[in-house]
Amino acid sequence: MQFDSIEEILDFAIGKEMEAHDMYMDIAGKVKRPGLEKTFLELAQMELGHKARLEQVKAGDLSGFAAGEVQNLKISDHLVDVKPHPNMDYQEALLFAMKAEQRAHDLYVDLARATSDPGLRELFKGLAKEELKHKLFFETEYDDVILEGN
Amino acid sequence: MSLKNTLAPFSAWMQAFSKPFTVPDEPGVRPGAPRYRGWHINDRETCIGCGTCAEICQNVAIDMVPVDEPTKGDSGLRPKVDYGRCCWCALCVDVCPSGSLAMSNEYVWVDHDGDAFRYTPGVDEKPWDGAELGWRKDEGFDIVDHERVPMGHLDPEERIHTWAEVVVGYTEEEARREAARCVECGLCVAACPAHMHIPDYIAAIRDGDDVRALNVIYDNNSMPEMCGKVCTRRCESVCSIGVNGDPLAIRWLKRYVTERFDDLKSVLDVDVERVGEGRKIAVIGGGPSGITVAYYLAIRGFEVTIHEALPQLGGATFFGIPKYRFPMPSLEKQIKLLEDAGVKIVTNHRVEGDELRRMLEENDAVFIGTGLMKPYRLGAEGEDLPGVVYALDLLRDKNIGREVEVGERVVVVGGGNVAIDAARVSRRLGAEVTIAYRRRIVDMPADDEEIEDAEAEGVEIIPQAIPLRVERTDDGRLDFVWGPAEMVPSDRGRPRPKLIEGVEHHMVVDRVIVAIGQSADHSWMPPDIAEKVADAKGWITVDHNGMTGHRGIFAGGDLVNDTADAISAIADGLRAVEGIQRFLGILPEREETEPEIPVITVR
Ligand SMILES: Cc1cc2nc3c(=O)[nH]c(=O)nc-3n(C[C@H](O)[C@H](O)[C@H](O)COP(=O)(O)OP(=O)(O)OC[C@H]3O[C@@H](n4cnc5c(N)ncnc54)[C@H](O)[C@@H]3O)c2cc1C
Ligand code: SF4
Ligand code: SF4
Numbered sequence: 001m002q003f004d005s006i007e008e009i010l011d012f013a014i015g016k017e018m019e020a021h022d023m024y025m026d027i028a029g030k031v032k033r034p035g036l037e038k039t040f041l042e043l044a045q046m047e048l049g050h051k052a053r054l055e056q057v058k059a060g061d062l063s064g065f066a067a068g069e070v071q072n073l074k075i076s077d078h079l080v081d082v083k084p085h086p087n088m089d090y091q092e093a094l095l096f097a098m099k100a101e102q103r104a105h106d107l108y109v110d111l112a113r114a115t116s117d118p119g120l121r122e123l124f125k126g127l128a129k130e131e132l133k134h135k136l137f138f139e140t141e142y143d144d145v146i147l148e149g150n
Numbered sequence: 151m152s153l154k155n156t157l158a159p160f161s162a163w164m165q166a167f168s169k170p171f172t173v174p175d176e177p178g179v180r181p182g183a184p185r186y187r188g189w190h191i192n193d194r195e196t197c198i199g200c201g202t203c204a205e206i207c208q209n210v211a212i213d214m215v216p217v218d219e220p221t222k223g224d225s226g227l228r229p230k231v232d233y234g235r236c237c238w239c240a241l242c243v244d245v246c247p248s249g250s251l252a253m254s255n256e257y258v259w260v261d262h263d264g265d266a267f268r269y270t271p272g273v274d275e276k277p278w279d280g281a282e283l284g285w286r287k288d289e290g291f292d293i294v295d296h297e298r299v300p301m302g303h304l305d306p307e308e309r310i311h312t313w314a315e316v317v318v319g320y321t322e323e324e325a326r327r328e329a330a331r332c333v334e335c336g337l338c339v340a341a342c343p344a345h346m347h348i349p350d351y352i353a354a355i356r357d358g359d360d361v362r363a364l365n366v367i368y369d370n371n372s373m374p375e376m377c378g379k380v381c382t383r384r385c386e387s388v389c390s391i392g393v394n395g396d397p398l399a400i401r402w403l404k405r406y407v408t409e410r411f412d413d414l415k416s417v418l419d420v421d422v423e424r425v426g427e428g429r430k431i432a433v434i435g436g437g438p439s440g441i442t443v444a445y446y447l448a449i450r451g452f453e454v455t456i457h458e459a460l461p462q463l464g465g466a467t468f469f470g471i472p473k474y475r476f477p478m479p480s481l482e483k484q485i486k487l488l489e490d491a492g493v494k495i496v497t498n499h500r501v502e503g504d505e506l507r508r509m510l511e512e513n514d515a516v517f518i519g520t521g522l523m524k525p526y527r528l529g530a531e532g533e534d535l536p537g538v539v540y541a542l543d544l545l546r547d548k549n550i551g552r553e554v555e556v557g558e559r560v561v562v563v564g565g566g567n568v569a570i571d572a573a574r575v576s577r578r579l580g581a582e583v584t585i586a587y588r589r590r591i592v593d594m595p596a597d598d599e600e601i602e603d604a605e606a607e608g609v610e611i612i613p614q615a616i617p618l619r620v621e622r623t624d625d626g627r628l629d630f631v632w633g634p635a636e637m638v639p640s641d642r643g644r645p646r647p648k649l650i651e652g653v654e655h656h657m658v659v660d661r662v663i664v665a666i667g668q669s670a671d672h673s674w675m676p677p678d679i680a681e682k683v684a685d686a687k688g689w690i691t692v693d694h695n696g697m698t699g700h701r702g703i704f705a706g707g708d709l710v711n712d713t714a715d716a717i718s719a720i721a722d723g724l725r726a727v728e729g730i731q732r733f734l735g736i737l738p739e740r741e742e743t744e745p746e747i748p749v750i751t752v753r
Contacts, residue, residue: 034672035686071638074649078618078633079529089669090687091526143646145687146526149566149595150588150666 003115006123010058013127014051016104021047023100027084031093039093050130057126070132075139075147076102091146098138105131182255187238187285189256190231192272196250199225200335200390203242203251206293211235212242217273222341223388233267240285245293247333247390254281296395299328301402306606310577313474316603317379317402325406329356331391332398338385343713343721344370345749348385348400355403361417363407368418369751371720372445372487373438375480376467378405382597382715414483415490422752424451425736432457432509432516434501437465438716439519439707441488442723447730448491449752456493459500461550463488465521466708467716469546470568472575502674510702515730518683518690518698519707519719522668528563532620533664537628541572541665548575556581557660561630563587563617564665565594570601572663573609583608584657586615586632588647616649620662630657670709679703694746695729696722704730721747 003009021044028040076098082088084096105128112124182188194217204212212229220226229242229251243251251271256278261267269276278284302318309316320328334349342348347366354363367374381401389397411417429452433440436458444454462468464481489495501509509516525540527533541562548554560576562569565587573583585604587594591613594601605611614635621629632655635647670688672680683690683698683705690705692698698705706722708714728748731737740746 032677033686033688034677034680034682034684039686072648073638073646074651078531078616078649080531080533087673089524091529091669093686095529140640140642140646144642146667147588148667149568150564 003111003120006120007058009111009120009123009127010054013108014054014058016107017047017051017054020044020100020104021051027088027096030084030086031088032086033089036088036090036093039090043097046134050134053130054127070129071136072132073136073139073143075142076135091142094138094142094146098135098142101131101135101138105135179258182257182283184255184283185285186255186257186283187240187253189233189254189259189276189278190229190242190271191252191254191276191279191281191284192229192270193250194228194272196248197228197246197272198223198248198250198337198390198393199227200247200333200337201225201227201229202245202247202333202335202390203229205334206241206245207236208239208241209235209237211237215270217270220340223337225337225340228270228273230268230270234264243285244287244291245333246287247294247335247395248393249287252287253285254278255284256281292395294333294391294395295331296391298331298396298399299324301399303603306603306608309474310607313472313578315379315477316474317405319409320399320402320406322406325355325403326358328399329353329403332356333390335390337388337390338398338400339749341388342385343711343718343747344724345721345745345747346371346385347749347751351407352398352400352403355407360407360410364411364414364417365419365753367404367407368414368420369753370724370749371717372442373467373484373716373720374404375408375484376438376464376476377401377717377720378403378408379476379480380467380471381717382713384717409480412483414487418487420449420752422450425731426450426452429453429734430513431455431730432513434506434509434516434518435465435520435707436460436463436468436495436497437519437521437707437719438467439719439723439726440465440517441484442720443517443519443704443706443726443730444493445488445491446724446727446750446752448488448493450731454493456488456495457499457501458495458497460546461497463495463497465519465719469549470542470571471549472545472571473549474574474578475571500674504676506675506679514734515702515704517723517726517730518703518705518709519723520670520674521708522670522688522714524669524671524688525664526667526669528617528662528664528666530617530619532622532628535620535622535628537660538620538662538664541568541663542668544572544663545575554579556663557627558582559627559657559659560584560661560663561586561657561659562663562665564667565589565596566665566667567596567600568668569663569665570596570604570609572665574604574607576661576663577604577607577609581660584610584612584659586612586617586630586657588614588616588635589644590614590637593644614647615655616647618654623658628659628662630659630662631655632657684709692722692725693729694725694740695732696726697729697733702733704733724748724750 024040024044028037081099082092082095108124108128112121201214211232214227215230217228218226329352332352338348351363351366383401385400386397431454433456448454525542556576556579560581560583562573562585576583615632618631634650637645638648640646682700696704704726707719711718
């Protein structure tokens with residue numbers, strides 16, 4: 001992937017958040033389990049929040065980025081990805097979301113590695129950290145709800 | 151009158167000028183002796199408000215007064231002493247189970263206000279607070295025996311070759327001796343989710359009146375033999391005797407009484423109004439919550455039918471808990487009582503499709519207690535290989551009487567009661583067993599005694615072990631691959647495990663038993679109703695009557711409460727018993743001040 005400016009990168013990232021939003025909206029319309037539609041709608045809403053934050057960054061406000069170190073619980077790293085399906089349950093929904101955030105994180109880490117421009121590298125790292133924060137949100141929920149007895 | 155008598159007043163006067171025999175007054179007050187029994191002092195923090203001091207006081211000099219909000223194991227009350235009545239005997243100090251109460255060696259106090267001589271030590275500040283000297287309970291001395299009457303267990307070596315019950319049970323003499331340790335403070339009642347009348351039945355056991363004890367127990371628990379064997383005993387964790395000694399063996403005492411009687415109907419003296427005559431109730435799910443609803447409504451005249459998917463009632467206490475902890479005859483006895491009460495039992499019937507809608511039309515109310523029947527998946531690679539099984543399935547197959555094999559070597563993934571049960575069952579099936587748990591042993595949700603029993607039976611526990619994947623070996627066995635975890639801090643309480651990358655351990659086994667947890671499965675409900683009552687996690691929220699978001703549908707048990715144990719399911723059942731009667735206008739609406747889980751009696 002080739003980017004010529006910071007603007008371009010941020011537009012790309014904003015596009016990714018929109019893609020995630022559309023995907024969650026799509027799943028929300030398909031799942032059958034009670035309450036899960038609401039969960040996916042909330043996830044879609046969350047992606048809009050992420051998008052807004054990136055737009056803030058684009059407007060020059062870097063405080064929108066996650067500050068400090070973000071914890072990586074690595075729960076999803078060794079779990080198997082799931083394909084969304086109408087009979088998904090809460091565990092699968094969380095797995096799916098964790099994996100999606102993991103993929104987004106990995107993408108920015110790769111982009112940071114591939115660029116030689118220090119300014120761009122910092123921006124990619126910042127975006128990767130944002131995605132890690134989203135992953136942490138789902139991993140914490142997974143640890144508290146699904147793995148409560150483990 | 152003689153001359154001597156006439157002069158007597160004058161000779162008495164003469165004494166006034168002679169040297170006194172008594173010791174002359176010294177300036178100031180003499181200090182009390184080091185062990186003098188003076189004004190009371192109390193450590194407000196250590197005191198648990200059990201009221202034992204007030205109970206023992208023969209002069210009724212102590213009142214328990216509210217000081218703090220009640221918490222688990224602390225009534226929030228503190229003793230207030232009336233010195234117009236106190237005779238400074240120090241019985242209250244000698245009996246105090248927490249050791250918080252003492253007496254200073256101060257004894258002089260002048261005040262013109264008589265009311266000042268009633269105060270709450272440790273709360274109302276006094277100059278002698280924190281006094282070093284005065285009366286203390288002697289080291290090692292206690293009116294109440296601090297040691298629990300020990301319970302016999304089968305030898306671990308013998309256990310793993312049998313399905314017989316591990317716990318032997320108290321003899322009559324042992325039960326009476328253990329019951330005599332109770333000080334009847336009642337802190338346990340508040341801690342028990344069902345608010346069982348614990349001190350009352352313990353007192354009856356102590357007095358040798360087992361029939362009375364049984365009747366008190368059945369006031370608000372229709373599965374007490376099960377609780378007497380497997381209850382999580384929240385009551386014992388707050389027992390005042392447990393502050394400085396072994397808590398009362400409340401569970402074992404209940405077990406003792408309930409095991410004494412085979413024909414419950416002939417012993418139980420039920421006397422409640424049959425207010426439900428002509429009303430019909432359907433119960434879906436025959437676990438502890440459903441059984442509670444069915445029994446307490448049936449004895450009130452309701453026509454109750456329980457629908458259960460499995461061939462036997464009991465729920466997880468039938469299909470989950472192994473028989474060496476809760477044997478079949480104990481469960482059958484409790485189901486027989488249900489039949490005797492007139493409950494119609496339909497087994498092998500999974501309610502599905504539109505049935506719930508029909509039930510709502512044909513009944514005055516419906517209760518759902520379908521529990522958590524769907525195991526969570528491991529989520530790791532290799533989960534679908536043959537030989538990777540779920541603990542719930544394994545335990546159910548064993549309890550239903552199917553042939554179950556686990557091979558020679560087993561790894562169980564999980565740390566709750568279900569994991570421990572799967573491990574101990576596998577031991578009895580002849581396997582070497584290891585439990586792999588993600589967190590530390592202190593974090594294991596399983597009962598400490600269960601963990602100890604499992605270890606005594608040779609189960610190995612590897613803490614901080616994260617399952618990575620399962621692979622098939624060349625000789626058809628399974629390679630369970632796990633990585634070590636470090637614990638990282640969390641802002642939500644217990645620390646979380648995090649994989650230490652780069653290290654892999656291998657364990658070749660015949661079975662990987664997954665026991666990480668379970669969730670509710672509502673696929674049997676019409677979707678529009680499910681949408682109204684359940685959330686994404688499968689949990690059902692109920693109001694103070696136990697009613698869900700759908701009128702006329704009540705719910706309880708594991709899919710409602712967050713404690714997921716049998717006694718909480720029973721408590722939920724009791725709430726619905728009252729809630730259904732309120733819903734039908736038989737009982738008045740609940741007052742704000744009334745507890746949500748009612749304190750009920752049926753005598
Ligand atoms: C292995 C294991 C060990 C445990 N050990 C302990 C312990 O030591 N101490 C303790 O206090 N608790 C223990 N528990 C937990 C305890 O058993 C549960 O908290 C309790 O049984 C929950 O009761 P419930 O009323 O929610 O229903 P459950 O016991 O969960 O039963 C639900 C019932 O509903 C039936 N059902 C489900 N769907 C339908 C349908 N559509 N139609 C008809 N019937 C349906 C099921 O077949 C089941 O019988 C253990 C649980 C397990 C699994
Ligand atoms: S007996 Fe001791 S612990 Fe109990 S209320 Fe009295 S002072 Fe407090
Ligand atoms: S069992 Fe313990 S907590 Fe309950 S009344 Fe007796 S002494 Fe108090």
